[in-house]
Amino acid sequence: MARRFLPFIFSFCALSLFGQETDSVRAQLISTAIRLDYGKLLTLASNFESKVEGGVELLVQGKIPVIIEAGKAILSPSEALGNGFYESEGMFYRAGLGYYRQRTPKEGIGVYLLYGSSQFDEKGSFTLESPSGSQPPLDGELKREGISANWWEIAFYTDRKLTLNTKQPENKLNQLFSLGIEISYRRLIDYDSFSPIDVYSIPGYGRAFDKSIPAVNLLFKITL
Amino acid sequence: MKYLFIATFIFVLACDPCRECDTFLYEPTLTLKFINQDSLNNLNDSIGKNNLRNEILSDSIIWLEDTLHFLVDTLIFMRDSIENGGDYDTTSVFDSIQEYDAELQKQSTESNSLEILNSEMSAVKSVINSGSVEVTRIENLNESFVVDIEEDSLTAFSIPLPYSAVQTRYEIEIADFIGTVDFSLRFDTTVDIRRNVLIRPDSIFITDFENFTKFDTCKVNCSDGQAVFTLYF
Numbered sequence: 252m253a254r255r256f257l258p259f260i261f262s263f264c265a266l267s268l269f270g271q272e273t274d275s276v277r278a279q280l281i282s283t284a285i286r287l288d289y290g291k292l293l294t295l296a297s298n299f300e301s302k303v304e305g306g307v308e309l310l311v312q313g314k315i316p317v318i319i320e321a322g323k324a325i326l327s328p329s330e331a332l333g334n335g336f337y338e339s340e341g342m343f344y345r346a347g348l349g350y351y352r353q354r355t356p357k358e359g360i361g362v363y364l365l366y367g368s369s370q371f372d373e374k375g376s377f378t379l380e381s382p383s384g385s386q387p388p389l390d391g392e393l394k395r396e397g398i399s400a401n402w403w404e405i406a407f408y409t410d411r412k413l414t415l416n417t418k419q420p421e422n423k424l425n426q427l428f429s430l431g432i433e434i435s436y437r438r439l440i441d442y443d444s445f446s447p448i449d450v451y452s453i454p455g456y457g458r459a460f461d462k463s464i465p466a467v468n469l470l471f472k473i474t475l
Numbered sequence: 476m477k478y479l480f481i482a483t484f485i486f487v488l489a490c491d492p493c494r495e496c497d498t499f500l501y502e503p504t505l506t507l508k509f510i511n512q513d514s515l516n517n518l519n520d521s522i523g524k525n526n527l528r529n530e531i532l533s534d535s536i537i538w539l540e541d542t543l544h545f546l547v548d549t550l551i552f553m554r555d556s557i558e559n560g561g562d563y564d565t566t567s568v569f570d571s572i573q574e575y576d577a578e579l580q581k582q583s584t585e586s587n588s589l590e591i592l593n594s595e596m597s598a599v600k601s602v603i604n605s606g607s608v609e610v611t612r613i614e615n616l617n618e619s620f621v622v623d624i625e626e627d628s629l630t631a632f633s634i635p636l637p638y639s640a641v642q643t644r645y646e647i648e649i650a651d652f653i654g655t656v657d658f659s660l661r662f663d664t665t666v667d668i669r670r671n672v673l674i675r676p677d678s679i680f681i682t683d684f685e686n687f688t689k690f691d692t693c694k695v696n697c698s699d700g701q702a703v704f705t706l707y708f
Contacts, residue, residue: 333671334499377672379638382500385620389638391672447664448672 283475284308286320286431290469300326302454304343308472310351318363320345324371324454331451334377337393341371343455345404357412365404367437369455372396393448400442400453406435410472431470438463499671503636503699505658505679507613508606509649512688512707518600525589525596532586539579546572606630606705612648616655631703636660638674642682652708654686675699 288304295301306320321344331337349363375393410431416422439462442450450459457464546568553563607630613622618637622645636658637643644657661678679702681690691705 330670333667333669334501335672378498379501379672379674380498381502381635383502383623383635385615385622385635386502386618386637388498389674391674393672447666 279310280312282310282313284310285473285475286318287471287473288322288468289471290467291322291324299328300324302326304455304468306345313353314351315348316351316361316363317348318346318365322455326452326454328452328458332375332377332393332448334379335375335391335393336377337373337375337451339371339373339450339452339454341369341398341454343367343369343371343453345455347404349406349408351408357414359410361408363404363406363408365406365435367402367404367455369400369453371398371400371454373398373450395445395450398443398450400450400456400459401440402437402456403440404435404437404466406433406468408433408470410470427474429472429474431472433468433470435466435468436463437466499673501671501673502638503660503674503676504633505636505699505702505704507632507634507647508630508703508705509608509610509632509647510606510705510707511603511608511649515600515603518596518603522593522596522600525593529586529589529593532582532589536579536582536586539575539582543572543575543579546575608649610647610649612646614646616644616646618643636676636679636699647706649708652686654706654708655684656681656687656690656704656706657683 284307286306286308288302291302291304295303302322302324304320304322306318309317311317321342323342324340326339327337331339345365345367347363347365349361351359351361353359373393373395377391377393379389379391381388408431410429412425413428413430414420415424415428419425437456439453439456439459442453442459444450444459453459457466550565550568550572553561553565553568557563557565610624610629610632613624613632613634614620615622615637617640620635622632622634624632634645639662641660641662642657643660644655646653646655659680659682660676662674663677665673665675667673675698677698679693679697679699681692681704684690684706686708688707690707693702693704696702
């Protein structure tokens with residue numbers, strides 16, 4: 252599925268990144284921005300997962316972003332165990348660098364290569380109920396700690412600055428906040444596997460049996 | 476870009492997990508068949524005796540038929556001679572024919588009756604061999620549960636096994652017969668295609684029995700839902 256969209260994403264980014272440079276944006280040596288994934292905050296309202304993620308972006312000479320992100324996730328997908336409850340909880344980190352280009356004074360686009368790592372615990376329970384009614388139900392438990400997983404990630408990013416002061420376009424406030432969307436393709440390197448009940452959800456990555464998956468992050472960026 | 480944000484927002488909210496599917500109806504089972512070996516032995520004895528008697532009767536019937544043919548030929552010869560002026564008394568030959576004919580009818584009737592009886596006993600034998608018995612009660616003595624027998628007379632009985640006991644004993648009552656059988660189980664945890672976690676015995680075998688005369692163990696697949704054991708009583 253993800254492979255089908257890759258040529259489109261690559262073409263879009265190549266055209267945007269290496270197209271004619273617009274104007275007068277003068278790059279600082281290093282600018283710092285705080286990134287918050289507001290899409291993940293929406294999950295806090297759901298009852299099957301809650302995630303928070305944020306990080307720091309150091310933009311060197313306005314072109315080379317160095318990204319360090321961390322997050323925490325509690326995942327309880329109902330399909331993880333058909334006859335029970337499952338929860339995966341842990342921290343994850345992503346770090347990498349890439350290339351960023353300011354297309355217009357308000358819009359920019361970039362591509363990053365990131366390395367991700369997750370450390371998490373799993374717990375769950377399951378119940379078997381006697382169809383003949385001859386014996387009481389059997390309750391089983393699943394508990395695993397200190398599981399780790401690692402993956403590579405290529406991300407395509409576009410953002411737009413929020414115009415808060417329309418009367419004075421050059422106001423510094425208009426350079427402060429921006430909204431972005433990051434579409435990424437993740438490839439799992441390794442994880443601690445178990446038998447017969449294998450790891451199901453890897454915080455920060457996704458389902459363990461998906462060796463490569465697409466992902467979307469919605470970002471709110473504060474440029475300091 | 477605006478539409479991409481909206482689509483992503485809808486995608487996140489659209490995920491509605493099933494929170495009610497946390498139990499699963501499942502328990503390991505094995506199949507038991509019961510053969511009434513005593514009745515089978517008695518039937519085999521009776522059928523054997525009847526066959527032996529029938530063989531004797533067959534020989535006797537053949538001899539009686541041959542004798543009757545001879546006597547009838549003799550009677551015809553005597554009557555021909557009388558018509559040509561001979562002097563014979565046919566009374567004793569005639570009486571003998573009647574006597575042998577009566578004996579032939581009697582033995583033929585007995586032989587037919589034995590054949591009918593043997594065919595009925597063979598039918599009963601087939602029913603017993605199929606394992607069709609009226610089981611009164613099957614009880615797990617370790618877990619203290621009584622197996623629900625939906626029909627009294629079946630050829631095979633599906634028996635629920637305890638979820639995790641490695642040794643378990645059943646008491647079986649068939650009319651006035653009571654016997655026990657002990658099973659040893661080795662369990663394995665598996666996950667099915669719907670990601671239900673199951674604890675299933677992958678090896679089941681009989682370790683001991685009382686009052687039953689013998690048993691046939693499963694030869695190929697002795698696992699949950701597949702294992703079939705035949706017990707003789």
